[in-house]
Amino acid sequence: MRHLKYALLVxxxxxxxxxxxxxxxRRGYNGYFRFEQTRLAEIMNGNxxxxxxxxxxxxxxxxxxxxIIDSIMGVNSFNAGMDGANLLEINLILKCYLVNHPAPKxxxxxxxxxxxxxxFQPFFNPNVYxxxxxxxxxxxxxxxxxxxxxxxxxxxxxxxxxxxxxxEGAFLGLTGQQKPLAPHYKGYLESGxxxxxxxxxxxxxxxxxxxxxxxxxxxxxxxxxCKKHNIKLFITYSPVYKKKDEKMNPAFFPRLxxxxxxxxxxxxxxxxxxxxxxxxxxxxxxxxNRYGAEIFSGMVARDIHRIxxxxxxx
Numbered sequence: 001m002r003h004l005k006y007a008l009l010v011x012x013x014x015x016x017x018x019x020x021x022x023x024x025x026r027r028g029y030n031g032y033f034r035f036e037q038t039r040l041a042e043i044m045n046g047n048x049x050x051x052x053x054x055x056x057x058x059x060x061x062x063x064x065x066x067x068i069i070d071s072i073m074g075v076n077s078f079n080a081g082m083d084g085a086n087l088l089e090i091n092l093i094l095k096c097y098l099v100n101h102p103a104p105k106x107x108x109x110x111x112x113x114x115x116x117x118x119x120f121q122p123f124f125n126p127n128v129y130x131x132x133x134x135x136x137x138x139x140x141x142x143x144x145x146x147x148x149x150x151x152x153x154x155x156x157x158x159x160x161x162x163x164x165x166x167x168e169g170a171f172l173g174l175t176g177q178q179k180p181l182a183p184h185y186k187g188y189l190e191s192g193x194x195x196x197x198x199x200x201x202x203x204x205x206x207x208x209x210x211x212x213x214x215x216x217x218x219x220x221x222x223x224x225x226c227k228k229h230n231i232k233l234f235i236t237y238s239p240v241y242k243k244k245d246e247k248m249n250p251a252f253f254p255r256l257x258x259x260x261x262x263x264x265x266x267x268x269x270x271x272x273x274x275x276x277x278x279x280x281x282x283x284x285x286x287x288x289n290r291y292g293a294e295i296f297s298g299m300v301a302r303d304i305h306r307i308x309x310x311x312x313x314x
Contacts, residue, residue, distance in 0.1 A: 018156035019155070019156055021156060021159070022155050022156040022158065022159060024174060025156075025158075025159055025167075025170045026131065026155075026170075027173070027174065028169075028170035028171060028172070028173030028174035029166065029169060029170040029173055030131075030173065031173030031174070031176070031177075031178065032169040032170060032172050032173030032177060032178055032179050033128075033169055033173070033179055034178050034179075035178075035179070035181055035184055035189070036128060036179075037128070037131075039080070039187045040128055040129075040132075042078070042187070043080050043093060043096055043097050044096050044097075044099075044100075044132050044135060044138075045100060046100060046101065047100045047101055047102075048078075048101065049076070049101065049102045049104075050075075050076050050077060050078040050101065050104050051073075051075035051076050051077060051104055051105045051106065052069060052073065052075050052076075052077035052078070052104055052105065052106040052107075052108065052304075053077070053078055053080055053094075053097060053104045053106070053107050053108070054066075054069075054077065054078070054079045054080060054081060054107075054108045054110070054187075055080045055081060055082075055085070055090050055093050055094060055107065055108070055109050055110070056081045056082075056085060056090060056109060056110030056111070056112070056236075056238075057081060057082065057083065057084055057085040057086070057110065057112050057115075057124075058081060058082075058083045058084065058085075058287065059081070059110055059112055059238040059286065059287065060079060060080075060081025060085075060110045060238075061079060061081030061082065061083065061187075061188070061189055062081075062188075062189060062190070062191040062287055062288065062293060063081075063110075063191075063238050063287075063288050063292075063293045063296050063297070064077075064079050064081065064108075064188060064293070064296075064297055064300065065079075065185070065188050065190075065293055065294060065297040066078065066079055066185060066186040066187070066188055067185055067186075067188075068294060068297040068298050068301060069297055069300070069301045071301075072298060072301035072302060072305060073301050073304065073305050075105070075106075077186065078186050078187050079186060079187035079188040080093050080097065080187055081110070081187070082124070082128075083124050083125060084121065084123075084124020084125070085115075085124065086112075086114060086115045086116070086117065086118055086120075086121070086122075086215070087111070087115045087116060087118070087215045087218040087219050087222070088118050088122055088123070088141065088214075088215075088218055089123060089124070090109055090111075090115070090218075090222065091141075091218045091221060091222055092129075092137060092138065092141045094107065094109075094222060094225060095137045095225070096132075096135065096137050096138065098225070098229065099135075099137070103229040103230065103231055104231060105231065105232060106231065106232045106233075106234065106304065106308075107226055107231050107232075107233050107234070108233075108234045108236060108300070108304070109222060109233065109234070109235055109236070110235075110236045110237065110238055111219070111235055111236070111237060111256060112237070112238070113206075113209050113245055113249050113252050114206070114209040115215060115219075116209070116210065116211040116212055116215030116216065116219075116252075117209040117210045117211070117212055117215065118212055118214045118215050118218070119210075119212065119214075120209060120210070122144075122145045123142070123145065126142060126145070126146055126161070127158070127161055127162055127166060129142060130151055130155075130158045130161070133148055133151060133152040134152070139152065146161075182290075190290050190293070191283050191287055191288060191289045191290050191292075191293055192283060192289055192290060193289060193290055193291070194283045194289055195279060195280045195281075195282065195283065195289060196241055196279040196280075196282040196283065196284060196285065197279075198279055200241065200242065200279065200285070202244055202285060203284065203285065204284060204285055204286050205240070205244050205245055205285060205286065207249070209249050209252075211249070211251060211252065211255055216259075219259065220259075223263050223265060232308065233265050233266075234265070234266050234267075234268060234304060234307075235256065235260050235265055235266070235267045235268070236267075236268045236269075236270065236300065237253075237256075237267075237268070237269045237270060237271055238270055238288075238296070239270045239271060239273055239275060239276045239288070239292075239296065240271065240276065240285055240286050241276060241277075241279065241282045241284075241285040241286075242276060242277060242285075243271055243272060243276055244285055245271070253269070253271070257269070266307055268300065268303055268304075270296070270299070270300075273299070275288075275292060275295055275296070278292075281295065
């Protein structure tokens, strides 16, 4: 019996030490990745009323500048794009946002070619959501892919989910450092001034993304959520350089257009606009640079404003 008590004592002390280590880890992580964590805190716990919410992958994060959107549309917008987000993550962000925020007038969801392929990569970086495992939406969304119960009640295990880059960031955060960032504003992160070098060689584009039923169901749920909250939903597809996605997922564009047509959701497809031929507006084949993002943001704002104005005059 005495040995059992000692064993339990050692275990409890060990857990206490590991929990303390986690407290320092999380403090450093949040400090180094302050931009990422601050904008996520606004999405999860904030209550600032925004007229327009932009959600999607990095092609939203780096492409949509709220300053330009606001100036053209006369609204207060927020960029909630997340690196690598597919429809599972877009769905999560929208649901979490609506818990505390008033419903926006507009939601603009950028759907990229991998968005329906949930199994390929359910979450680009699930670590960013671990501080919010007390949120039922986050917990239930991550549960099929992560041991959320263990990660919630034994939070020091979250450290084991991090790669070396994230652990190094947490250590640097404890020394007072922050991740170097380009200018940012209301969730938007500037993409920089780099341009796509010529001759162009395909580096990131893939051709084997699937259109899964789960992805289709998630998009349907997003559409229904917006209808329930009387939100005007827009679906967009951001430009890629030289339309090099032309052989990617032959069924993607027809399927997405069919869904939007049948649900009367405007689909703004920017795949063939003129700037897709200008390498000086791209930092790589799927991301615009700062200058491209400014032009693109203006195009999106004017198109939405035009569609909304037509609808108001009917």
